[in-house]
Amino acid sequence: MSVDVILPCLDESEALPWVLGRIPAGMRALVVDNGSRDDSVATARRLGAEVVLAPVRGYGAACAAGLGHSRADVVVTLDCDGSVDPDELPALVAPVLDDELDLVIGRRVPVGRAAYPLHLRFANRELARRLSRRTGVTIQDCGPVRVGRRQGLLDLDVLDQRSGYPAETVVKAAAAGYRIGQLPVSYRVRTGRSKVTGTPLGIWRAVRDSSAALR
Structure with missing residues (x-):
């Protein structure tokens, strides 16, 4: 089966060489530029x-x-900021290729405290708790790494165009009866400042969008 790695991108020229250089053999990188000025x-x-x-501006x-744009059988969504090593992707893709799971979510395991500040951990823990209650599926992390069959993800018809996209994906996948699992991924200090959670306004917008997706 073919695999595409979708890399949403906004001003990530500094991180791109390292990320693209570590895309596993047999996977194709699709850099989706969202209006970069670098x-x-x-x-x-x-x-x-x-x-x-x-x-159209927005993570979703x-x-x-x-x-x-992809025509691959399986797609991976991955931030292209260097926070997750693409070298870890084969382990996440395997359960989908082997037809064991329909949606795999990367559960972030921070490499050092600086990689995942406490206020972001708290916000994500609360979102995961609400997602678990909403879907009946135990969710430990609603992070940026997701793997699924392309057609299955298209069938979910996820509408959020901003930061609520991951939460809406999980909600709709659970409602559709998809087999959802989580696997650990090492989470490192990103290159550059986050456009979503790098400022108080960005964090507020992310919480707002995710809350809307849960509703």
């Missing part, structure tokens, strides 16, 4: 990645653009 597009193309342009819009 050299992300040129860097991705220079390094041989396919670039997809997502003009970028994920949807990558999913719509």
Whole structure:
């Protein structure tokens, strides 16, 4: 089966060489540019990645653009900020390829305290608790790493275009009876500042969008 790695991207030219250089053999990188003002597009193309342009701003819009462009059997969504090593992807993809799970979520295991500040851990723990209660599936982390069959993810018709995209994906997958599992991934200090959780306003927007997805 073919595998595409969807990399939502907004001003990540500094991290892209390391990330793209560690995409496992047999997987294709799709860098989905969401309006970068740095050299992300040129860097991705220079390094041989396919670039997809997502003009509508938002994390969910970028994920949807990558999913719509892909023609692979299985897709991985992964932040391209260097916080998760692509070298760990084969272990997450395997349960989907082997038809053991329909949706795999990477459960972040921080490598050092700086990789996952306490306020972000608290916010994510609360979101996971609410997701578990909403879906009846034990969720420990609603992070940025997800694996599933492309058609199955398209069938969910996830609508959120911002930070609520991961939560809505889990809610709809559970409602559809998908087999959902979580596997650990090492979580490192990202390269550069997060556009979602790097500021108080970004954190507030992420909480707002995820709460809307839960409703």
